[in-house]
Amino acid sequence: MSHSRTVEIEGHIIDSGTMQRCFGAVMDLGGSFDVEQFDVGTHEEAESYCRMRVSADDEGTLQAILHELHQNGAVLEDPSDVALVAAPDDKVVPPDFYSTTNHPTEVRYDGEWIDVEQIEMDCALIVDPDGPDGEPRAYTKVLNAVEEGDLVATDESGIRVNPPERPRGSGGAFGFMQGGVSSERPSESTIREVAAELREVKAAGGNVMVVAGPAVIHSGAGDALADLVEAGYVDSLSAGNGFATHDLERSLYGTSLGMDVETLEHPRKGHKHHIWTISEIIRAGGIEAAVEEGIVTEGVMYQCVRNDVDTVLAGSIRDDGPLPDTVTDAVEAQDAIRDQAHDADIVLMLATLLHSVAVGNCLPSTTKTVCVDINPATVTQLLDRGSAQAVGMVTDIGTFVPTLAEFVLEGDEDAAVAEAGENA
Structure with missing residues (x-):
């Protein structure tokens, strides 16, 4: 006995590859379809529309196919309202709860489609009938x-996923689903495009988030990142204890993990500098207090304090x-990072796998993301989190950040010269 359901898909589904993925999913899972x-x-600007009947030999196979189609934006013909079940206890969800994707999502409630706020992958979807x-x-x-x-929300009935589609025009460095990773990519031109995007985001009042690993400091790129913070191009910083410690160590002792980043020499007792740094910051009462007391006088953390950058x-x-x-x-x-990620319009992930994956888990697929690491596998894993508008670069972080800062700040200088000419 054959089991079947009819689904509908609409949008820019041809050039975005949606139809190809849907047809492939049906056949790969052992089903068949009739358009x-x-x-x-x-x-x-015109959208396409497809209605097709999907069939399978058993109900289990059909449900697996419908799940894959749902992830690609298909909805059942004549969808019902979302199925809702009350959580039986704190931190406990119904057995068949709907686990979200990171794509823009809508739910059908009382006959109307409602946008899902704060979209994030691997979450429960909650409906409040009487919002604020x-x-x-x-x-x-x-x-x-x-x-x-x-x-x-349970199951997938009454839920519509809207995967990002190919934009109607040139995407530049952030072209749709271009997340191929290659060390052969022309670095300078790509960095220029990233710099231009940063300037556009800030000009529009947007939010720039930086996720940074200790390698930024070890490679000597800390000064350039500090320059970007000072110039107002960083709104939030997500990092770990190691990044902050080595940045502060650089201010106190001129070293990072005991190494002079300019001469590459290891001063006597340099291996103790990081723990001495931690002790001094604890003695001062924290990073902000150390800055206010003049103990810390330069670096990324110094500029974050001075410029009121949200730091986690x-x-x-x-x-x-x-x-x-x-x-x-x-x-x-996690909650603090989630708040930062939800506010971000563009995220720079700089040489840190674990922190970047954590942030990537919180980002909608529509957030522009830049992933930079010397290890191709790291960049691939980060891009695989699902962003449709991502740039992946396999390069030395010590080259990327200073070059990015140069192009961004060079643009500021050009704009100032142009403005002066207009006012003359």
């Missing part, structure tokens, strides 16, 4: 934040000290 209607958009303004509201919650009585230092089991500013509660750190 009942296919209307092709015939100009740049009295209107229904849909949003995501991580499992440990679910409260007893929350109305949790997330701890790990291997941290020395740690610094008093480091968030050692993992769940608290």
Whole structure:
């Protein structure tokens, strides 16, 4: 006995590869399809529409196929309202709860489609029938934040995923799904495009988030990142205890993990500099206090304090000290990083795999992302988190950050000269 359902897909589904993925998913999972209607958009702004009947030999196979189609934006013909079940206890969700993707999502409630707020992968989807303004509201919650009585979406009925589509025009460095990783990519031209994007985001009042690893300091790129912070091109910084410690060590002792980053020499007792640094910051009462007292006089953390940059230092089991500013509660750190990620319009992930993956888990697929590391596998793993607008560069972080800062600040100088000419 054959089991079948009819699904609909619409949008720029041809040039974005959506139809190819949907057809492939049906056949790869052992099903078949019959295209009942296919209307092709015939100009740049026109959308296409497809209605097809999907069949499988058993209900389990059909459900697996429908799940894959759902992830690519397909919805059942004549969809029902979202199925909601109250959470039986705090941090407990119904057995068949819907686990979100990082793509823009809508739920159908009381016959209307509602945008899901704070979209993030691997979360529960909550519907509040009486939101703050009295209107229904849909949003995501991580499992440990679910409260007893929350109305949790189950299954996939009444839920519509909208994967990002190919933009109607040139995407530049952030072209749709261009996340191929290659050390052969022309670095200078790509960095110029990233610099231009940073300037555009800031000019529009957008938010720039930086995720940085200790290699930024070890490679000598800390000064350039500090320049970007001072110039107002960083709104939030997510890093670990190690990054901050080595940056502060550079200010106090001129070394990073005991090495002079200019001469590459190791001063006597240099291996103790990082732990001495932690001790001095603890004695001062924290990074901000150390800056205010004149103990720390330069570097990324110094500029973050001076420019009121939102900073989250997330701890790990291997941290020395740690610094008093480091968030050692993992769940608290996740929540703080999540707040930063939800506000970000563009994210620079600089030579840190674990922190970057953590941030990537919180980002919608529409957030522009730049991933830079000397290891190709690291960049690939970061891009595989699902961003549709991503730049991946396999290069030395010590080259990337100073070059980026040069191009960004060079643009500021050019703009100032142009403005002066107009006012003359």
